[in-house]
Amino acid sequence: MKGKDIILGLLKTRGPLTGYEINEILQDQLNHFYVGSYGMIYPTLKKLENSGFVKKEKVSQDDKPNKNVFSILSLGEKEFNKSLYKPLQDDEFKSDFLIKIYFGNQFSKSEFINLIKNEIRIKKENLRLLEDNLEKWKNNGMNDNHKFTYDYGIIYYGSIIRFLENKLKQAENI
């Protein structure tokens, strides 16, 4: 599933949305397993419109700038359903941290330790951001499946932080 399928899925399951709102959902809820940005969202919405998958409606607002609201069309629903039944792709994981660890003998002891400390800091920050979004998410229509993806993130970050803290102790005692 690509960016276009996620956008179609959001429009299908949550109703009409603006590019701005799609971005908010991606950042608040899907960020730990799919990274999106405006640079993906707006060009994709344009392509989806040109393909007849979604339609755009201009909405004037008094208290805020005007906006473009996108709704999914039946052709778009078909396309989304198709994507759901495509064979499951293996996860893509790329870790700059692990690449650097792999070449860790190029570092001094203190550099190596700082590398791990830094990664722990980042992962703890990731975990905190995810946890902070929980209340917001609950008030914004969180279902059991959303909770599944949330729990996955919590377990993943927790396991990795524990692992890294062990490795840090080992590295410090050498």
Add this chain to the structure above:
Amino acid sequence: MKGKDIILGLLKTRGPLTGYEINEILQDQLNHFYVGSYGMIYPTLKKLENSGFVKKEKVSQDDKPNKNVFSILSLGEKEFNKSLYKPLQDDEFKSDFLIKIYFGNQFSKSEFINLIKNEIRIKKENLRLLEDNLEKWKNNGMNDNHKFTYDYGIIYYGSIIRFLENKLKQAENI
């Protein structure tokens, strides 16, 4: 760190290598945190050669096809060191499985359960492949830092498999 930095790092830390050998190392050792392929390796080696980072040497073999052996040059070592000290990039994780789970209310109960079973199968297979490589890796110069990245993979797969098995039970009991 990009593909080019990994190739430079391998040439620096393991000595001269062919594209074929680089691919073997990527598949056997780095595959769980960096996915590479010939389509990346050969064009990258060409660019590295054109930039003066590596040099190519043709080697004739009697028992096997001839090959091109690449060695790192001092300019390449500089480039690699530079990449090691660039700010740590956040991991990139993209999960087709979690995207489908996020939209899980589009599935029937049995489809949903099969989706989880399928992912467990894939993750167990990933884990097994990693474990199977351990002996081979040990006999091929595995250091403590390599072991670090191996352990990371084991912990990650183990945690996720346990998590998914719990969720599977829950899904079956609804």
Add this chain to the structure above:
DNA sequence: CAACGCATGTAACCGGTTACATGATTTC
């Protein structure tokens, strides 16, 4: 009047992937 939140977009680039194409040598 600055900072922030809301809102939309594009052009150039990138770091690859995918599919294809080829061929030697050895083992079964």
Add this chain to the structure above:
DNA sequence: GAAATCATGTAACCGGTTACATGCGTTG
């Protein structure tokens, strides 16, 4: 003589990212 292993490469494409560019309306 088929399959496996060793070995190298390219052309077309892709799914984005990065950096830039703009502007309204509200809040402090």
